[in-house]
Amino acid sequence: MVYIEFEEFRMKYCESQRKYEQILTEKEVLFAKTQPKSIQFDKERVSGGSPDNAFDTYLIQKEQKKIDVRLAEAKSIMEERENLLRLKEEELRHSNEIIDKVYCCRVLDKMKMARITRILNYSESHIYRM
Numbered sequence: 001m002v003y004i005e006f007e008e009f010r011m012k013y014c015e016s017q018r019k020y021e022q023i024l025t026e027k028e029v030l031f032a033k034t035q036p037k038s039i040q041f042d043k044e045r046v047s048g049g050s051p052d053n054a055f056d057t058y059l060i061q062k063e064q065k066k067i068d069v070r071l072a073e074a075k076s077i078m079e080e081r082e083n084l085l086r087l088k089e090e091e092l093r094h095s096n097e098i099i100d101k102v103y104c105c106r107v108l109d110k111m112k113m114a115r116i117t118r119i120l121n122y123s124e125s126h127i128y129r130m
Contacts, residue, residue: 027067033054034054105120
């Protein structure tokens with residue numbers, strides 16, 4: 001039953017996508033801090049201190065958190081998982097087991113049950129049981 005392995009690969013690929021998205025969001029939040037903001041008139045103005053350079057702060061935090069390195073690693077992991085998933089899908093589509101064929105038709109190709117019954121020559125109730 002190759003479809004079980006395919007589902008495991010698919011879940012791992014989705015997890016790697018979520019991790020990549022988290023790192024990308026972290027980078028986006030840091031970058032948003034560099035964008036110009038409106039002046040707040042409701043606070044008292046205090047002079048003194050050193051002016052903050054937002055872009056320098058962004059670069060420092062990006063280096064401290066190693067966002068670019070983590071992003072590159074997450075991207076490479078995600079691409080490898082995608083390649084593995086593609087290979088497993090190919091193996092699944094070439095499988096001779098009837099359950100794998102039903103899975104391909106129903107889940108991957110999103111066929112209606114009537115069409116699957118005509119293709120596989122099984123009754124609709126038998127396909128549902130599988």
